Amino acid sequence: MPIYIIDGVKMKNRTYSSLLLVLLATGCSLMPQPTLHLKQEQPTYDPAVSARVRFLSGNGTADADFWPQKACYRTPGLRIDPDVVHVNTESGWSYSATSTTIGMPQSPREYMRFEGLTFKDFIKEQVVAGNKPITVKLMAFGHNSSCKPPAVTFTPAAGVDYDIFMAWQAGRCRVAIQRIDASGLDDPILPTLAKECEPIGPAG
Structure with missing residues (x-):
């Protein structure tokens, strides 16, 4: 199972069931396990004008991008998109x-808690503008299959926190967005399908 490191201190995940430990025992003994690191940051956050979002992605197993204050997305091309924020920043x-x-x-x-992450999954929390749209595009890939749901747009409310992750049902995937709080609130947010942004013009 993965090694968890918070500020240089190793931790073991004690939340797995005994059955899962048995199932993973053989794999854990045959191959080195990923190391999961945690950075704790304190960016400027004003709940009067800002919201917070938490992404679940994976290093080499998934991808996540978002376009702050945009109700559209761009497909990667030869030109660098100045509007996109890449959640995945490490080499796969x-x-x-x-x-x-x-x-x-x-x-x-x-x-989606650090101690509950498996393999090379990670969470990334970000401050975004409140009451302004953002567009999210997620992707998951593996040895035999991949899933690329449509990009979606929603408007996070100021002072509110959200989980964003890939949800699976009957072999299909979608971008899931849940409004959360410290009291256990977990309300689904229904996003809208995003359109493609205007292409980036030629370099001046």
Whole structure:
């Protein structure tokens, strides 16, 4: 199972069931396990004008991008998109993953808490403008299949926290957005399908 490191201190995940430990025992003994790091940051956050979002992604197993204050997205091309924020910033070849937290309340989903992460999954918390749209695009990929749901747009309310992750049902995937708080609130947010932004013009 992964090694968890918070500020240089190793931790073991004690939340797995005995059955899961048995199932993973053989794999854990045959291959080195990823190291999961946690960075704790304190960016400027004003709940009167800002919101916070937490992404679940994976280093080399998933991808997440978002366009702050945009109701559209761009498909990667030859030109660098100045509007996109890449949630995945580490090389997928690295056998580790780094999560970043900024003080959001703990997720209602155990697998979106640092101690509940598996393999090379990570969480990344970000401050975004409140009452302004953002567009999110997620992707998951593996050895035999991949899933690329449509990009979606929603407007986070100022002072509110959100979990953003890939949800699976009947073999299909979608971008899920849940409004959360420290009291256990976990309300789904229905996003809208995003349109493509205007292409980036030629260099001046």
